[in-house]
Structure formats: C-alpha cells, structure tokens
Amino acid sequence: MSQHSTTYVPKSAFGRWFESRLPIAGLVHSSFVAFPVPRNLTYFWTFGAILVFMLVSQIVTGVFLAMYYTPNAAMAFQSVEHIMRDVNYGWLIRYLHANGASMFFIAVYIHIFRNFYYGSYKAPREVLYILGVIIFILMMATAFMGYVLPWGQMSFWGATVITNLFSAIPVVGETIVHYLWGGYSVGNPTLNRFFSLHYLLPFMIAGVVILHIWALHVPGQNNPTGIPIKSGKDAVPFTPYATIKDIFAVVVFMIFFAYWVFYIPNYLGHADNYIPANPAVTPAHIVPEWYFLPFYAILRAIPDKLGGVIAMFSAILIWVFMPWLDTSKVRSTAYRPLYKQFFWVFVAVCVLLGWLGSRPAEGWYVIASQICTVYYFAHFLIVLPVLGFVERPLPLPNSILESVMGVQKGGAGMPAGANAEPQSKG
Amino acid sequence: MAETTTHVAEPTRRDFLYIATGAAAAVGGATLVWPFIQSLAPDAATKAAGAPVEVDLTPIAEGQIVKIFWRGNLIFIRHRSAQEIKAAQDVNVASLRDPQADSERVKNGKDQWLVVYGNCTHLGCVPLGNAGEYNGWFCPCHGSVFDTSGRVRGGPAPINLPIPPYSFVSDTKLIIGQEATA
Ligand code: HEM
Ligand code: FES
Numbered sequence: 291m292s293q294h295s296t297t298y299v300p301k302s303a304f305g306r307w308f309e310s311r312l313p314i315a316g317l318v319h320s321s322f323v324a325f326p327v328p329r330n331l332t333y334f335w336t337f338g339a340i341l342v343f344m345l346v347s348q349i350v351t352g353v354f355l356a357m358y359y360t361p362n363a364a365m366a367f368q369s370v371e372h373i374m375r376d377v378n379y380g381w382l383i384r385y386l387h388a389n390g391a392s393m394f395f396i397a398v399y400i401h402i403f404r405n406f407y408y409g410s411y412k413a414p415r416e417v418l419y420i421l422g423v424i425i426f427i428l429m430m431a432t433a434f435m436g437y438v439l440p441w442g443q444m445s446f447w448g449a450t451v452i453t454n455l456f457s458a459i460p461v462v463g464e465t466i467v468h469y470l471w472g473g474y475s476v477g478n479p480t481l482n483r484f485f486s487l488h489y490l491l492p493f494m495i496a497g498v499v500i501l502h503i504w505a506l507h508v509p510g511q512n513n514p515t516g517i518p519i520k521s522g523k524d525a526v527p528f529t530p531y532a533t534i535k536d537i538f539a540v541v542v543f544m545i546f547f548a549y550w551v552f553y554i555p556n557y558l559g560h561a562d563n564y565i566p567a568n569p570a571v572t573p574a575h576i577v578p579e580w581y582f583l584p585f586y587a588i589l590r591a592i593p594d595k596l597g598g599v600i601a602m603f604s605a606i607l608i609w610v611f612m613p614w615l616d617t618s619k620v621r622s623t624a625y626r627p628l629y630k631q632f633f634w635v636f637v638a639v640c641v642l643l644g645w646l647g648s649r650p651a652e653g654w655y656v657i658a659s660q661i662c663t664v665y666y667f668a669h670f671l672i673v674l675p676v677l678g679f680v681e682r683p684l685p686l687p688n689s690i691l692e693s694v695m696g697v698q699k700g701g702a703g704m705p706a707g708a709n710a711e712p713q714s715k716g
Numbered sequence: 717m718a719e720t721t722t723h724v725a726e727p728t729r730r731d732f733l734y735i736a737t738g739a740a741a742a743v744g745g746a747t748l749v750w751p752f753i754q755s756l757a758p759d760a761a762t763k764a765a766g767a768p769v770e771v772d773l774t775p776i777a778e779g780q781i782v783k784i785f786w787r788g789n790l791i792f793i794r795h796r797s798a799q800e801i802k803a804a805q806d807v808n809v810a811s812l813r814d815p816q817a818d819s820e821r822v823k824n825g826k827d828q829w830l831v832v833y834g835n836c837t838h839l840g841c842v843p844l845g846n847a848g849e850y851n852g853w854f855c856p857c858h859g860s861v862f863d864t865s866g867r868v869r870g871g872p873a874p875i876n877l878p879i880p881p882y883s884f885v886s887d888t889k890l891i892i893g894q895e896a897t898a
C-alpha cells in the first residue's frame with residue numbers, strides 16, 4: 291500500500307464521484323488486486339485466507355447460536371440440548387461452531403509454524419508478527435470462554451481451573467479471582483460475563499486482523515526464499531493469482547472441516563461435557579481442549595503453583611521476543627542447515643508436550659513434561675541466539691525469479707551485495 | 717509545548733492550564749472506570765446468600781465425608797475415626813509445607829469433626845476423599861495429596877485446605893458461616 295501507488299482508475303462517472311469522496315475502491319484495488327505477490331509462494335501462504343474464512347464462519351454460526359442459547363446457569367445446558375434437538379439445523383450450526391474452533395486453531399498453528407520456518411517474524415515484519423501473537427492470545431481467550439457456555443462438567447471445571455490460575459498472584463490473587471467470578475466460586479455471574487465477552491472478543495480479533503493485514507501490506511509478504519521482491523519479475527499481481535489460489539485452498543479446507551462436522555463431530559470434544567455442571571464433583575480426568583494441551587503440560591511440569599502459572603504464560607509471551615532472540619541474518623530455514631534440524635526438534639517437542647498434556651500428571655509423564663519444558667525455553671533462549679553466530683548459511687539465490695526459474699543465462703546477474711536490505715538490520 | 721506558544725523558557729500560565737486540564741481529565745477518566753470495575757465484584761445478592769447454614773451431625777457416620785455448600789463454596793464435613801485423628805496428630809509439624817498442628821484445625825474437644833473447604837488449593841478441583849498416600853484426600857487434577865487433617869502433603873497445592881468459619885451449636889449441630897462469639 292505504501293510503496294506502490296494505486297493504479298486504480300474508476301471507469302464510471304459515479305465511480306469517480308464516489309472515489310473522490312471515499313477512496314475505498316482504490317484501497318481494495320491496491321491491496322487485493324494490483325498488490326504484488328512473490329511468485330514463489332507455496333500453499334503454506336494460503337492459511338491467512340483460511341483464517342479469515344474461519345473467523346467469519348465462527349462469527350456467523352455464533353450469532354445464530356446466540357439467538358437460541360440462554361446464558362443462565364440453570365438453563366444453559368438445557369438450551370444447548372434444545373439447539374441440538376429442537377432448533378431446525380441447530381445441530382449443524384452448533385457442530386460447525388464447536389468444530390470450527392478446532393479448525394481455526396489447526397489453521398493458526400500451521401500459520402504460526404510457517405512463520406517460524408521462513409523467518410517471517412524478522413525485520414521488517416516484527417509489528418505484523420506481534421499483532422499475530424495478540425490475535426492468537428485473543429483467540430485462546432475466546433475459545434476458552436466459548437467452551438464454558440454449554441455449562442457441562444468440562445465447562446465448569448475448565449473455568450474453575452483456568453480462573454484459579456490468577457489466584458497464584460501474590461496478595462491480590464484471591465480478590466482478582468472473585469472479581470472474575472462475580473462471586474465466591476464459578477457460577478451464574480461468571481457464565482453471564484463470559485457470554486458477553488465471548489460475543490465481544492471475536493470482533494476485537496477482527497479489528498486486530500485488519501491491523502495485521504495493514505502491517506502486512508507495508509513490507510509485503512515473505513516467501514520461501516526469505517529474500518524480498520527486487521523487480522517486477524519476482525512478483526505476480528494478487529488478482530487473479532493469489533485470489534484464485536486462496537479460494538481453492540479455502541475450499542479444500544472446507545472439505546476437511548466438513549469431514550469432522552459430518553462424520554466425527556464429537557471426536558475433539560469430551561464426553562464429560564454432556565453431563566450438566568456439578569460443583570460437588572470433578573471429573574476423574576480433566577483435560578482442556580486439544581489446542582491448549584502444550585501449554586497445560588508446561589503448567590503441570592512445574593511443581594509450584596505460581597511457578598507453573600508463570601511458565602505457562604511465558605511460553606506464549608516469549609514469542610513476542612523472537613525477532614530479537616533470533617540473531618541470524620538469513621530468514622528462510624531452507625538456507626539454514628543447522629537451524630532446520632533444531633526447528634524440527636522444536637516441532638516434535640511441541641507435539642510431545644501436547645500429548646503429555648493429555649496424560650495424567652503422574653510418574654514419568656511429569657518428568658518428560660519437565661524435560662520438554664526446559665527444551666521449549668532453551669529453543670528460544672539458547673538455540674535461536676547462538677545459532678545465528680555459529681551457523682554457516684547456504685548461499686541465497688540472487689532473486690526470487692532465479693530461485694524459481696534457475697539462473698538466467700546471459701541475463702545481467704545481480705551484483706554482489708545486492709541482497710543486502712538496508713531496512714532489515716538487527 | 718512552551719516553544720509553540722512563546723519563546724520564554726519559563727513555564728507559562730498556558731502550560732499550567734494544559735497540565736491542569738490533562739490532570740483533571742485523567743482523574744475523571746479513572747473515576748469513571750471505578751464503577752465498571754466494581755460491578756464485576758460479587759454483588760449484594762451473592763453476598764447476602766452467605767447467610768450461615770445449620771448442619772445436623774447425627775446422620776454422619778464415623779469415616780463418612782459429607783459435602784455441603786455455603787456461599788457457593790463446597791465444604792467437607794469429615795467424621796474422623798480414632799485412627800485418622802491419631803494419624804493427623806502424629807506428624808512432625810515443622811516438616812509440613814504449610815505447618816499447622818491438627819489441634820489448630822479442629823474445635824477444642826471435637827477432634828472427630830474436621831470441617832474444611834472442599835476445593836483443592838491448587839486450582840480448585842474437588843479432591844477425592846479417603847484417597848491418596850495419607851488416606852485424607854487426593855486431587856485427581858494435578859496430583860495434590862492432603863492428609864486426614866486436610867493439610868497439603870504433596871503435589872502442587874501451596875497451602876492446606878482452609879477452615880471456614882463455623883461453630884458448634886450443640887454436640888450434634890454445626891453452624892457454618894458463624895464463629896462462636898464467646
Ligand atoms: C474467534 C471466534 C470464536 C471461537 C474460537 C469460538 C469458540 C467457541 C467454542 C469452543 C464453543 C463451545 C462449543 C461447544 O462445545 O458447544 C463456543 C460456544 C458458543 N459460542 Fe463461540 N466462538 C467464536 C465466536 C463466537 C461469536 C462471534 C459468537 C456470538 C456472536 C459466539 C457464540 C457462541 C455461543 C452462543 C456458544 C454456546 C453454544 C454452544 O456451546 O454450542 N461465538 N464458541
Ligand atoms: S486442582 Fe488439585 S492438584 Fe491442581
């Protein structure tokens with residue numbers, strides 16, 4: 291948006307009249323039609339579009355659910371059963387919403403690890419990346435509060451355990467928790483306010499998404515080589531190339547989504563959540579939704595209440611510092627032979643933590659969680675800073691074009707040092 | 717600010733007005749936030765629901781744990797056996813994470829009645845009775861262990877199960893939510 295001027299020229303007299311008053315068509319044209327997209331993007335770059343689709347899907351299904359749902363502790367569980375049994379297609383809307391949350395997280399995790407692999411968090415995209423971390427935190431808060439709404443056993447005990455995390459704060463912890471609950475335990479006031487916030491937060495996410503896309507359109511997209519667009523030959527226009535590819539990816543993702551909704555709609559849920567909330571009995575084995583499991587494993591790995599809570603929140607907050615912890619000048623892991631191995635170890639550790647989070651906190655599971663937790667933090671605090679100094683990256687291609695088409699014979703090669711980017715120091 | 721209004725380096729009357737206006741706006745804004753934050757606190761009805769409750773102890777057999785609610789909180793009333801009382805008393809208090817003698821956790825002469833809050837002091841799950849290494853409680857959520865006095869003996873829970881305010885009206889009747897005045 292900033293570097294390339296709009297090529298948009300309104301065709302009709304009305305178009306010109308309107309554009310001179312609200313230049314929105316020009317904005318759309320420069321952002322989503324003429325916008326230059328690196329020609330070598332893979333399908334990993336379609337997850338942004340998939341995420342936008344999932345956000346819209348959650349909002350639309352959620353607005354309809356809210357028409358039939360009752361946010362009252364005495365009626366919430368019944369009203370969800372009413373949605374499932376009586377409301378026309380209520381089962382479909384609810385299953386789309388409940389599984390949609392999981393699909394949203396599958397997409398966001400792929401999107402995040404894509405960004406870790408290709409170094410998209412590095413200069414000049416730090417703000418863009420941090421906005422992404424904020425979106426992720428808002429998504430977690432939204433999904434957590436949504437899961438409380440059906441007011442089943444998992445809803446109730448999940449809410450109890452997670453809100454109690456704040457009781458670990460010294461001195462004021464207990465007061466904060468009473469303010470979160472609006473009482474002395476999780477109860478009707480808690481459900482009411484969670485419903486209000488569950489409705490609000492997705493629209494805040496939508497706002498941050500707009501900032502995220504805005505920040506993206508300043509430096510433009512990263513790409514598998516990590517080197518920037520240097521000439522028109524490195525890029526293709528957003529429309530039709532990215533538009534059609536994104537739509538295709540969204541449709542494929544919809545098929546995947548539909549498989550869960552129509553064949554295994556309760557696979558990712560917990561049977562205990564079909565038992566109404568009972569404050570006198572905790573289910574024998576409480577686990578959060580799958581997308582929280584790695585963080586839950588970190589919480590339980592630390593045998594101290596406050597320490598566990600700090601470790602869990604740090605595990606996410608440390609992402610914010612990644613652009614500065616990674617000292618390598620090379621963005622894409624494709625050109626970082628050593629880091630590539632550490633990257634996959636890190637992915638394996640995250641998956642393992644997720645699995646450990648689903649196991650009971652006993653015996654060797656605890657020890658394994660502790661080892662993985664130490665490694666998780668070591669990845670950020672030791673591997674990322676040190677590798678930048680000791681690793682010898684592979685030679686980078688001269689241009690995106692060259693990486694796709696091979697070195698052009700007879701063409702003017704890039705002079706040495708042309709890869710240097712003055713704006714991405716540090 | 718000073719440069720744009722005047723060339724004297726000394727603060728002017730206008731600077732003072734700017735700062736005073738800004739300060740008034742900040743105080744006003746903060747004051748307006750207060751009622752909204754306060755509205756989140758437990759409301760009057762929730763507090764009023766904390767009226768004391770009476771519990772008849774006669775049907776509670778030795779070894780039994782009864783669950784009741786007061787102020788929305790779960791409370792265990794445990795009728796301890798002689799063996800459980802002895803186990804609770806024969807402990808090196810100094811070795812505990814949250815050191816407290818059993819005698820400080822029951823009413824004088826009522827050793828058989830243990831009254832404690834029923835939510836784990838870790839993250840609030842309901843521990844299972846007559847379970848765990850000390851046969852007191854075991855919390856399935858993250859593995860906290862409590863003894864027959866409700867004191868934490870293992871796992872991530874930082875403190876003992878707290879004691880709610882209560883008193884004996886008679887030998888067989890408890891009132892929870894009210895300490896004896898005498
Ligand atoms: C970021 C987007 C959103 C996410 C990740 C999300 C997530 C969730 C989750 C995990 C549940 C529990 C589903 C279940 O097990 O039954 C839920 C329930 C619910 N959500 Fe959302 N939600 C989102 C947006 C919205 C919006 C925008 C609304 C309202 C306008 C909404 C309204 C509801 C309602 C009424 C329920 C309770 C009914 C039910 O449990 O099926 N949601 N949400
Ligand atoms: S809630 Fe009991 S051990 Fe965590």
